[in-house]
Amino acid sequence: MSDGRTPLTITLERLDGLLGELGLARDEVLDLDELAYRTGVHPPDLTALLERREVADEDVGERARKRFKFLYETRRTDSGELYAQDFIAREIGVSRGWISALLHQGKEPNIRHAERLERFFDVPSGFLVAPARQALDRELRPILENLISRLPVTGGPLAAVAAKHGVRHYALRQKIDQLPPQQISLLSAIVDTMLKEDGGTTDG
Known part of the structure; x- marks a missing residue:
């Protein structure tokens, strides 16, 4: 990536942002032993990666x-x-x-x-060969999704529509908060129309 940020770095930034919004600490949602079990990465290496430090790679x-x-x-x-x-x-x-x-x-x-x-x-594809950074990133993503699902819905009608259809990213919702009421109404109508045309539904 051009700015030097890896997928894991971005995931960790998102994790910390969500934890801040929810008032949680990392050790309340991350179990090092469980992460080791699910990745095959040694706990000391996981600790280093979570602290944004490098670990030695292997053949x-x-x-x-x-x-x-x-x-x-x-x-x-x-x-x-x-x-x-x-x-x-x-x-x-x-x-x-x-x-x-x-x-x-x-x-x-x-x-x-x-x-x-x-x-x-019965482990994810690539379990045996994924580098430690990639393996950890893979297992942190479901944790991110769980945290996102726990965020309160804010931002008015469009945010409610977005949340109803699984669009709950906190940064997106913050952007929605800043939209004028007319744009919120317009975008809400567009989202509903697109979902209906795609065979979806806007019913709860």
């Missing part, structure tokens, strides 16, 4: 191998047991020895096998 193959080992050690069957290596191997179409080499001998998965492992463990 993508090594990253994928470590993330697989993390999944193997942290995910459980319905009965609470580790997945058997034989079962994993059978499900993704490789040998048990291949799984063992991945866990213990430094073997690295190729893209096709990485995708199969992600589907097996």
Whole structure:
């Protein structure tokens, strides 16, 4: 990005802005252990990234191998047991020895096998290979959406229409607050018309 801000930097700026509006602290909405579980990134690295500090990057193959080992050690069957290596191997179409080499001998998965492992463990696409910054940004975005949904609706009729249809970004609503009443009425009518023509509805 031309101004040097990364997607994660922008997400963190939005997070802090929303927390300020809601009167919350980061530790009230961010669980470091949960973020580690959902990203495969070590908590010290997550802390550094949340503080806008850099962390060392890894070769993508090594990253994928470590993330697989993390999944193997942290995910459980319905009965609470580790997945058997034989079962994993059978499900993704490789040998048990291949799984063992991945866990213990430094073997690295190729893209096709990485995708199969992600589907097996039911994690987001790219979980095994995403850089730490990208993985954290991915998991912060649903938290942002949850915070946005908790904001009070302000700004009159247009903001109410926008909120009703899921447009709740706090910066947008602040802009709406500054519009003259005539523009609010006009834009509200336009939004309703466009949604109806698109097959949507403006009913609650």
